Amino acid sequence: MTMPGWLSAVAQALFWIVATAFTMRWLARSRQQARRAADLDRLQQPRSMLALGSAGTVLWVGVMAAFTIWPDDTVSVWFYLFFVGLTLLSLFLVADYVNGRHAVREAGMDIGRPSGRRLSFGWDEVEQIRYAKSAGWFRIALRSGEVARVSSMLMGLPAFADQVLRHVPAARIEADALKMLSEAARGKLPGIWG
Template identity: 35%
Template structure:
């Protein structure tokens, strides 16, 4: 990193994502245990138990995001974390594509080697991320819709989560 005016900035999920993910997983795993142990009830079938286990597993990515999907920004690059571990670094100058995924509610950055970094709109520090992308990523790498969302995010207006 150069000795620019910007100290590194951390992007991290809010504590609420950990709480919601952990409570949801615990609730559905508890229901699965109750369903499995009270098998005499007609509604408590193996299918019901497996359904509750599946719902509990679906909550675990929120917990994983809290611990692993943390990013550090500088004037030169983004050091990014992935949902299920692993880290990477992408220099702003190497970014060849920035797009917004409306389904997943995250920005996707892709470099020359097709490495992808995903930045959720729920992360604390999103305005700083948007300002750095707008300042350092080549303009031709950002489509018009994503550019507008980044400008809004840089002003503190997050993309809408719900339709």
């Protein structure tokens, strides 16, 4: 007995909605893992991001390999470009896990970027802090013109929030960001749905 077409479409959509909800919940909870005292002033992606990036890379490369080995007439160059994009996104998650580690100190921050480039600055150099809800990060504009971004997915966000609230004047922090930093300092992390 086969399912009607509309029921099959509804079942598939429901599966992806539930799978996405469980994945996002897993990612959000992984930010709150217990950490060693020596790591409390460090911000880094949880291991779940490494797992997601690695699994995604293997999956998307596998899909492209399968369609190369067993070609299909309906597959076009756009198909491969789409999966190359997904592979690059997955590799970005891996690079961010490896290189995107930040240190928070009384004097300022040391930011690591996925490219491996580092940026250090003092709290007195901060010109403005905003929270970009759609991207899920705090955007720190510096007097030098550089911009640093701190993801809300990072473990150690309460230490970051505490240092910002203690060292950056409230006039330089936008109201939404100030509210989220105050909550993060108390342990209530921003949602990851945007």
